[in-house]
Amino acid sequence: MATAVAALGACGLPRTGPTKSEINAGSVQRQGDAFVVRVNDRVTRATAVVPALGFDKAFQDGGLVGSDTIRAGDTLSISIWENVEDGILTSAGAPAVLDQVQVDGSGFIFIPYAGRVKASGNSPEAIRRIITRKLAEQTPDPQVTVRRTAGDGATVSITGSVGGQGVYPIERPTRTLNAMLARAGGVSIEPEIAKVKVIRGAKSGEIWFNDLFRHPEMNIALRGGDRILVEADTRSFTALGATGAQNRVGFASQTLSAVEAIAQVGGLSAASADPTGVFVLRNEVSEIANSVLGRNDLIGPQRMVYVLNMTEANGLFLSRDFVIRDGDTVYVTEAPYTQWSKVLSALTGTLSTAGSISALNQSLSSK
Structure with missing residues (x-):
């Protein structure tokens, strides 16, 4: 029996990924190429990096744009009344309406009999006064209104x-x-x-x-x-192993903890997960890696494997405080009994199949 179990184990039964012992065997401490770190309060603080977004001082210091300030590309609606029966622009008291007058790239508009008028940088009231002054040289007591409408410049x-x-x-x-x-x-x-x-x-x-x-x-x-x-948000992490789903998953919130990440994929598999073997794999920048490991000689990105044991008294709190980052891989190992159950299932299945073949042979021999 023991020989059969050993033989089945050597054959490599199906599984979701490496075991806890295999991951630990790949640590730098054992001549591997990744730092395997047990998560504690100090590690959660050192790795709690959330992308900082915001506008720099130049954006923040910009004052509100005056709603009356005209710019190149804006359009204006201008109405002109003249105090005579037959004016240069109007007749019988009706106003001359110049609608959709666009401020050109140089900041000017053209008004008949007033010529080119500087509009950019002025308010509608200032433009009104300029037009009134220029028209007053040719018609008595002109009345002008200027209204800014939406345009390309604003x-x-x-x-x-x-x-x-x-x-x-x-x-x-x-x-x-x-x-x-x-x-x-x-x-x-x-x-x-x-x-x-x-x-x-x-x-x-x-x-x-x-x-x-x-x-x-x-x-x-x-x-x-x-x-x-x-x-x-385009950030995501990958969930593998004994979880409710194995997938690439987008962040559901601005900050995401290990507990929340596991919950997003349906939690730990009740049938196979080992809550003592929750791993977060990450390429960590050297500044954080040095802080986590208490050293200052590491240069460049470092492969880090953070280990969470959710069965400890403080385990769930640490999992709640440990921040998941963009590109992380969350891997949950299978419980030891799961592999043993697979061995037994394979073994009993093999013995059952062998018994069936033996019975079939005996039946055929008797005929």
Whole structure:
């Protein structure tokens, strides 16, 4: 019997991956190429690195754009009344309406009998005074109104996971990032995993959507030409071994612990998992690796295997505090009895098959 068990074990029975002892055998301490580290409170603190997103000082210090400041690309609606029956632009008291007058690339507009008028950098009121002064030289007491309408020079484009993608004007109610997102229908994905990226010329900044509410200083003022992209978090980890599912899994929240990662894939397999053998495999940057191992001589990324024992009194707390990062592999080993059960099943199946063949041979011989 013992010989049969040994023979079956040597044949390599099916399993989900390496055993706990095989992983430990690959440690640097045993001439392997990975550091196997037992997780404790110090390790959880040293490895608790969450990607920091936010806008730099240049984005944060930008003041609100005056809703009355005209820029190249804006369009204006101009109405002119003249205090005479037959004016140079009007007749019988009806105003001359110049609609959709666009500010050219040099910042000017053209008004008949007033010529080229500098609009960029001025408010509608300042432009009104300039036009009034120029027309007054040719017609008595002209009355002018200037109104800014949406134009190419005061718009932002919004794409990605929002209620309504498109080009939106920067107006008084939509001069900040959060207000503009609201105008676009808000985010259409889970807010917890939504990221907002703002591209301004050659510069860009990115922030978690929820941080716009947690940190009001990140609700930056917008500028004409800004491009806003809303997308889901692209981070993921891989779950292998004795878990409810073996798959590549996206993060369901901004921060993800080992316990939450295991829960996302259905938890530990009740039939086969070894809760003392939960491993997190990661290529760790040298700064964190040195801190974890209490040394300062490591250079470049290091292969690290973090070990969690969820049966210890503090095990679940450590698993709750240990942060999973992008690209991690979470591997749960099988319990020792699982492999033994496979051996017994294979052995009893083999003996049963052998008995059946023997009975068949005897039956055939008797005929």
